[in-house]
Amino acid sequence: MAHTRDDVVAGALRVLDGFGLEFCSMRRVAAELDVQASALYHHVPNKQTLLALMADRIVDGVEVTQDVAASMHRLREAMLAIRDGADVVATATAFRLGTSAVEEALIASIGPDVARTLLIYVVGHTQTTQLHRQAADAGAITLDPDLDASFERGLGIILR
Amino acid sequence: MAHTRDDVVAGALRVLDGFGLEFCSMRRVAAELDVQASALYHHVPNKQTLLALMADRIVDGVEVTQDVAASMHRLREAMLAIRDGADVVATATAFRLGTSAVEEALIASIGPDVARTLLIYVVGHTQTTQLHRQAADAGAITLDPDLDASFERGLGIILR
DNA sequence: ACCTGAACACCGTTCAAGT
DNA sequence: ACCTGAACACCGTTCAAGT
Numbered sequence: 323m324a325h326t327r328d329d330v331v332a333g334a335l336r337v338l339d340g341f342g343l344e345f346c347s348m349r350r351v352a353a354e355l356d357v358q359a360s361a362l363y364h365h366v367p368n369k370q371t372l373l374a375l376m377a378d379r380i381v382d383g384v385e386v387t388q389d390v391a392a393s394m395h396r397l398r399e400a401m402l403a404i405r406d407g408a409d410v411v412a413t414a415t416a417f418r419l420g421t422s423a424v425e426e427a428l429i430a431s432i433g434p435d436v437a438r439t440l441l442i443y444v445v446g447h448t449q450t451t452q453l454h455r456q457a458a459d460a461g462a463i464t465l466d467p468d469l470d471a472s473f474e475r476g477l478g479i480i481l482r
Numbered sequence: 483m484a485h486t487r488d489d490v491v492a493g494a495l496r497v498l499d500g501f502g503l504e505f506c507s508m509r510r511v512a513a514e515l516d517v518q519a520s521a522l523y524h525h526v527p528n529k530q531t532l533l534a535l536m537a538d539r540i541v542d543g544v545e546v547t548q549d550v551a552a553s554m555h556r557l558r559e560a561m562l563a564i565r566d567g568a569d570v571v572a573t574a575t576a577f578r579l580g581t582s583a584v585e586e587a588l589i590a591s592i593g594p595d596v597a598r599t600l601l602i603y604v605v606g607h608t609q610t611t612q613l614h615r616q617a618a619d620a621g622a623i624t625l626d627p628d629l630d631a632s633f634e635r636g637l638g639i640i641l642r
Numbered sequence: 643a644c645c646t647g648a649a650c651a652c653c654g655t656t657c658a659a660g661t
Numbered sequence: 662a663c664c665t666g667a668a669c670a671c672c673g674t675t676c677a678a679g680t
Contacts (some may be wrong), residue, residue: 324644348673360675361645369673412572412606439636442606443599446572450602476599479640484663508654520656529654640676 325355327365331375335404338376343406348372352416377414378422380407386427391477394440397424398448408449415445440480447473485515487525491535495564498536503566508532537574538582540567546587551637554600557584558633568609575605600640607633607635 333354338346348369352359354453366372384400386393401407428437452470460467487517493514498506508529512519526532544560546553561567575582588597611629 332602347671349671357644358646359673360647363674364644406491416573435632435635437640438632441638442610442636446602446606472598474596475595476602479596479599482642507652517663518665520666523655524663535659548645 323363325361326356327375329355330362330365330372331379334372334376334381338407338410339405341405343409345443346406347362373410374414380404381422381424384424385438386424386431388431388439390428391481393428394477395443397444398451401445401448404451406452408445408452412445412449415441436480440477443476443480447476485517485521485525487535489515490522490525490532491539494532494536497538497563498567499571501565503569506566517581534574537571540571540583541582543571544584546584548590548591550588550592550600550639553588554604554637558611559606561605561608562612566612567635568605575601596640600637603636604642607636622639625634 330351334346334351337350337354341350348362349359351372352362355361362372366375378479380400381397384393384397401411425437425441428441431437432440451473454463454466454469457463490511494506494511497510497514501510508522509519511532512522515521522532526535540563541557541560544553544557561571585601586595588601591597594602614623614626616630617623617634
């Protein structure tokens with residue numbers, strides 16, 4: 323078959339979106355690619371690294387412009403666009419904070435302190451939003467209609 | 483032996499502090515209590531609930547006073563006091579946001595928008611701090627001496 | 643280089659059965 | 662009420678061996 327590392331990341335993202343982070347195991351990703359689980363270790367040293375690569379891909383297309391608030395909305399949408407996307411990004415960024423393209427662009431535009439405060443907030447709030455929506459979808463909870471506005475207000479508090 | 487639910491939570495926190503979240507399995511917690519893993523399910527419906535109870539206990543003693551910044555420092559210290567404490571609190575609060583005593587006291591004191599923005603930031607930044615320190619302890623990284631000051635500056639940005 | 647097959651040391655959870 | 666023992670359906674990772 324001759325898969326590449328990009329194939330593995332793409333397959334992992336398909337499994338993530340289809341089944342959620344809970345079921346995104348090395349064995350399932352391997353099955354998605356019609357390969358044995360052990361074959362993945364030829365492309366990726368371990369699961370943690372695979373998750374970091376997935377997080378990079380999720381955040382990849384987000385462009386950071388002069389309009390910081392709009393940029394943060396785009397970051398939020400990119401994470402919400404894939405099942406458990408915010409969770410994956412939160413886990414990965416917690417481990418190696420300070421190396422994403424989005425963070426660098428943001429630091430250049432508004433300085434490190436606001437940039438980091440903002441990123442922690444945006445990822446954290448989006449994670450809450452996504453898990454809340456999931457619980458509402460499952461019928462475990464009634465959907466809070468204020469989530470989007472609440473995100474906006476928090477953004478305003480940080481950006482003054 | 484006749485253990486109680488509190489015994490189970492206490493045992494789980496000992497395992498957490500001793501071995502980290504990664505190794506805090508139902509089977510290890512059971513072993514800590516000299517009991518079979520299946521016995522835990524008499525006290526707790528599942529692992530997620532146990533983690534939520536652990537998070538409650540970690541945050542339990544934090545008093546929220548009029549001095550909001552000092553309160554947030556206490557919350558941070560409570561999470562840093564136990565291995566992977568911020569991780570446990572982050573996971574648990576993400577699932578059922580809006581029911582902790584700390585959050586309620588904070589909302590009463592500064593309103594819901596600032597309170598929630600602040601909590602997301604404090605938990606998120608502390609999680610990063612704790613994971614960073616862990617990586618530094620393991621020799622994988624050099625310790626960033628600016629973490630505490632960085633926390634303070636982010637707090638200032640949100641609290642104006 | 644890329645993959646298989648088998649193995650190792652684990653998981654969370656359920657459930658009949660014991661006391 | 663509280664627990665055991667056994668089972669079910671999984672995990673991540675390693676490693677010799679194949680092509």
